[in-house]
Amino acid sequence: MATILRILLVASSLQAGVVKLTVEKTEALASTPGYEKLAGRFFGELDPRHPLNAVITDIELAPRNARGMVEYSATFTILKPKDMSKASGVLAYQVPNRGTAGIEGAGFFADFRTRGHVLVASGWQADIAPGPRVETMTVPVAKNADGSSITGPVMARIANAAAGSSTQSIIRGRVTGTATPASFDTSKAAMTKRLSEEGARIAVRSSDWAFADCAQTPFPGKADGTKICMKGGFDPAYLYEVTYIAKDPPVHGIGFAATRDLNAFLRRAGAGNPLGAAIHHLIAQGNSQSGNYLRSFLNLGFNQDERGARVFDGMNPNIAPRQLAMNIRFAAPSGAAEMYEPGSDGVLWWSDWADDVRGRKVGGLLSRCNATETCPKIVETFGSAEFYSLRMSPNLVGTRADADIPLPPNVRRYYSPGVQHGGGAGGFEVAGRAANCCLLASNPNSSAETNRALMAALVDWVVRDELPPPSRYPRLDRGELVAPAQAALGFPEIPGQPMPDGVLVPFYDYDFGSGFRKADVSGVVSMQPPVIRQTLPMLVPRVDADGNEMAGVRSVLLEAPLGTYTGWSPIASGFFKGQIQALGGGYIPFAKTKAARVASGDPRLSLEERYGTHENYVARVKAAAERLVGERFLLADDAARLVAQAEQSSVLR
DSSP states (O other): OOHHHHHHHHOOOOOOOOEEEEEEEEEEEETTEEEEEEEEEEEEEEEETTTTTTTTTTTSOOOOTTSSEEEEEEEEEEEEEESSGOSSSSEEEEBBBBTBTTTSTTTHHHHHHHOOEEEEEOOOOTBBBOOOOOOOOOOOBBTTSSOOOOOEEEEEEEOOOTTTEEEEEEEOEEEEEEEEEEEOOOGEEEEEEESSSSSEEEEEEGGGSSSOOOSSHHHHHEETTHHHHHHHTOOOOOOOEEEEEEEBOOOOOOOHHHHHHHHHHSSSOTOOOTTTTTOOOEEEEETTTHHHHHHHHHHHHTBBOSSSSOOOSSEEEESSSOOOSSSSSSSTTTTTTOOOOOOOOSSSSSSSOGGGGOOOHHHHHHHHHHHHHHOOEEEEEEEEHHHSSSHHHHHTTTTSSOOOOOOOOTEEEEEETTTTTOOHEEEEESSOOOTTTTTSEEEOOOOOOHHHHHHHHHHHHHHHHOOOOOBOOTTTTOOOOOSSHHHHHHHOOOOOOOOOOOOSSOOEEEEEOEETTTTOOOOOOOOOSOOEEEEEEEOOEBBOOOBBBBHHHHHHOHHHHHHHEESSBBOOTTTTSSSSSSTTEEEEOOOOSHHHHHHTTSSOOHHHHHSHHHHHHHHHHHHHHHHHHHTTSSOHHHHHHHHHHHHHHHOOO
């Protein structure tokens, strides 16, 4: 059946995809001798009637050219050997995070360049403003059949505004305004304020605020659909929420098709392909927001190109526990699934699983690609902060949190315990560095070395079919996942330090209205704010007597700990005081000596009691590094560097 489907797709859409690719700039890549950088723009067309494109929200309402196609364009960057005969045949595509790609950086991308891999990044976000070293794209705006504007509800939240500040943005980061108010008349919108997330909402009079910028012009200021001006200024004690009717939604879901089409184009030998016929394996990598993008890319069926072929042979969604809320009318692709934002509403697990708690059919992220035999090999990597900040739990144990969901054969899962979102800076500094945001010091525990080794393993799995190390992550059936409370965790009572109880982002079951396609995190949102139907249970990894998580791929630093490393840290001040710092993590150093430990009442052994001498500590680091190299969770050059750092450190000196 899958073969028949692929043949039909080829016959129906031979003319769609990338129609032009223009290299606008070519330069030598200073960081890598023998490499060059190509930058430019590609142009594509989509048949809105094609089954693989019909999943894109509002594509049927997008304007069409004379051939009945929907047009788009996007930027791209390619790093490749000048002499393509020296290319490895592997193309590694990185999904930019809010417009920024890391293909020119260090880490595994630098390693990839030494191996002759071609590196590619391209625009997929239509709400990113153009700028230097930024990837962006242009998509059409959906319109009603008569050409009039499509409208719908949008919500924005403002917290921790500076005292007396008159103007606040209602969009995130570097994005442009893609939820333009249909009317600047605030009587047609609503603003409320409240003193806590659970507190009663107090209406703000429509005459006391405006869609405007008052930075240079007094209230009501200069009209601006991306900002709110408050008469008399904002009060930092309040959380402000604005709901309004927006108009002219861009068809953001086209971004998925753009990634599909570019990579399919670069894989095939043909006119206009700057890589010629050199590519035979494709791997995609994304971090956080862009890793969530890859999960939705798979869930929506975009790993099958319009000719029926597989696009990516391998994928690494890193620190990415949810789907990306992009294929939605009036989407905010740069959102972070904060309160009232969609993202964890769809399928979150790789295997097909019945989400009966939320009344969903059996499904998984790979359902569509399994049906067409176009699934990639997947290396999933994440850490502690993803449990506490980003609702990782249902990915492993579902919405009932009562049993492990098994992994399919093409998925490997690796957990980095005791790390903040993306891992820390590394090193062997005992005292730690204060974090102004939070009650705990900044967490230095790094996951970069583990991820570098696993990316090398992913390439070997894809190219040579060499199996990567067995999955290593916390499981419920082994007692490694427990309720997020001190008593269940076994977290030590450390004098003067906070406990993990309540320091967790809740997992809400939202109702966004009947037009929202929950499993796909797609469609039309008609209820803002959404109704909270229920709060679902979540689990977190168990810890040892030091408060350090036990399961997973423990880093060298965690195998030779200098303190307690957490994936959570309470906010020290402001509206959200005491709640979790999103994406953060903490560090509580051990006392240096037994005397200091006893004097403070710290139940954790001191450095002196654990290691005795500096030389013993270095030996512990060396043994851990050698063990991880043998298990293929650490590359030899990283192991040597970490041992040298430990030797040069001040631990027990």
